[in-house]
Amino acid sequence: MNFKVPNSVIIKGTGKYVPEKMMTNDDLAKIVDTSDEWIYTRSGIKQRHIAAPDEASSDMGVNAARNAIEAAGISSEDIDLVIVTTVTPDMMFPSTACLLQAKLGIRNNIPCFDLNAACTGFVYGIEVATRMMKSGLYRHALVVSAEKMTSIVDWEDRTTCVLFGDGAGAVVLAASDEENAGILGSVLGADGSDTAMLKLPAGGSLMPATAETVKNKLHFLQMDGKEVFKHAVKIMQEKALEVLDLCKVNPEQISMLIPHQANARIIESVAKRLKITSDKVYINIAKYGNTSSATIPMALDELVRENKIKCGDYILLVAFGAGLTWGATLIKWQ
Numbered sequence: 645m646n647f648k649v650p651n652s653v654i655i656k657g658t659g660k661y662v663p664e665k666m667m668t669n670d671d672l673a674k675i676v677d678t679s680d681e682w683i684y685t686r687s688g689i690k691q692r693h694i695a696a697p698d699e700a701s702s703d704m705g706v707n708a709a710r711n712a713i714e715a716a717g718i719s720s721e722d723i724d725l726v727i728v729t730t731v732t733p734d735m736m737f738p739s740t741a742c743l744l745q746a747k748l749g750i751r752n753n754i755p756c757f758d759l760n761a762a763c764t765g766f767v768y769g770i771e772v773a774t775r776m777m778k779s780g781l782y783r784h785a786l787v788v789s790a791e792k793m794t795s796i797v798d799w800e801d802r803t804t805c806v807l808f809g810d811g812a813g814a815v816v817l818a819a820s821d822e823e824n825a826g827i828l829g830s831v832l833g834a835d836g837s838d839t840a841m842l843k844l845p846a847g848g849s850l851m852p853a854t855a856e857t858v859k860n861k862l863h864f865l866q867m868d869g870k871e872v873f874k875h876a877v878k879i880m881q882e883k884a885l886e887v888l889d890l891c892k893v894n895p896e897q898i899s900m901l902i903p904h905q906a907n908a909r910i911i912e913s914v915a916k917r918l919k920i921t922s923d924k925v926y927i928n929i930a931k932y933g934n935t936s937s938a939t940i941p942m943a944l945d946e947l948v949r950e951n952k953i954k955c956g957d958y959i960l961l962v963a964f965g966a967g968l969t970w971g972a973t974l975i976k977w978q
């Protein structure tokens with residue numbers, strides 16, 4: 645096994661995938677008592693994509709991963725670590741990462757595992773991959789965030805079903821000899837003291853599936869939107885400042901803030917508190933809704949493919965999610 649400690653870990657390729665079927669707010673208004681006006685003004689969402697019944701998170705992840713591998717100019721043979729972040733794994737086990745490994749024909753004998761930090765999953769995922777790569781043992785890591793959120797929302801609950809969508813984003817991380825490039829630093833955290841704010845209660849070891857749990861709709865996501873909103877604004881601002889401080893970079897030096905896309909109003913509040921102007925904040929929630937951990941890599945891929953990121957740019961990622969979990973990462977684009 646080659647063993648060479650890299651000077652940095654860079655993002656070598658990005659990819660995204662969204663399912664073909666799209667549902668507008670007007671389509672939703674035919675199912676639940678809501679309106680395009682309410683959804684758009686409260687959340688910034690106009691439409692979301694819905695995976696086909698037989699399309700699982702691993703299938704969406706495979707498509708995003710193929711795009712990222714191609715963009716990186718490597719082959720799946722070169723991948724030596726796979727992390728999939730998801731709250732909607734194909735099944736309890738084996739992990740979605742193992743299923744994706746097989747579907748992509750990635751070689752055996754490398755670590756493949758799922759990571760669940762809810763909507764913060766991608767930020768956790770790239771930090772874990774970066775730390776593993778800095779050991780010198782891995783040269784190319786595939787981090788895939790794939791979420792079929794529409795499989796866990798209650799389509800009769802208008803307070804949640806209007807907010808989520810399906811999709812996947814992926815990056816290929818590469819070990820590099822460049823100094824001061826790529827993933828410069830991350831701060832991660834969690835507070836498990838108030839899990840009721842956002843959870844999916846049944847289907848695990850605490851409450852295995854029974855006719856009763858199904859009848860009581862306990863296999864659907866439950867959320868106290870107002871509480872989540874308050875925490876999100878505060879935590880995202882704090883963690884963004886913390887990672888900037890860690891890396892000795894000022895908010896004015898940021899070229900692009902890519903926040904988790906849960907609500908446009910949350911993002912605007914965070915940007916305002918950080919004094920980052922709207923031209924430097926990426927918001928694409930109107931097109932996809934909240935795709936949980938996939939929002940950030942999907943947004944990153946769009947920016948890269950639209951040539952909106954150039955070498956030397958400081959890119960700030962910040963996310964929060966169920967747990968609660970949170971994380972922020974600073975990248976110097978290479």
Ligand code: COA
Pocket residue numbers: 677678679682683686687763802803804806842867868869870872873876906907934964965966
């Ligand atoms: N359509 C129409 N009306 C709706 C509705 C919908 N889809 N959903 C809720 N309402 C109603 C409520 O019943 C309430 O009516 P009432 O005043 O008669 O009781 C009213 O609209 C206001 O609801 P409220 O919950 O106060 O709205 P809000 O401004 O807080 O916005 C969220 C709700 C969910 C959009 C917002 O709280 C939010 O985005 N929170 C964060 C969620 C999040 O980010 N989750 C993911 C974390 S990763």
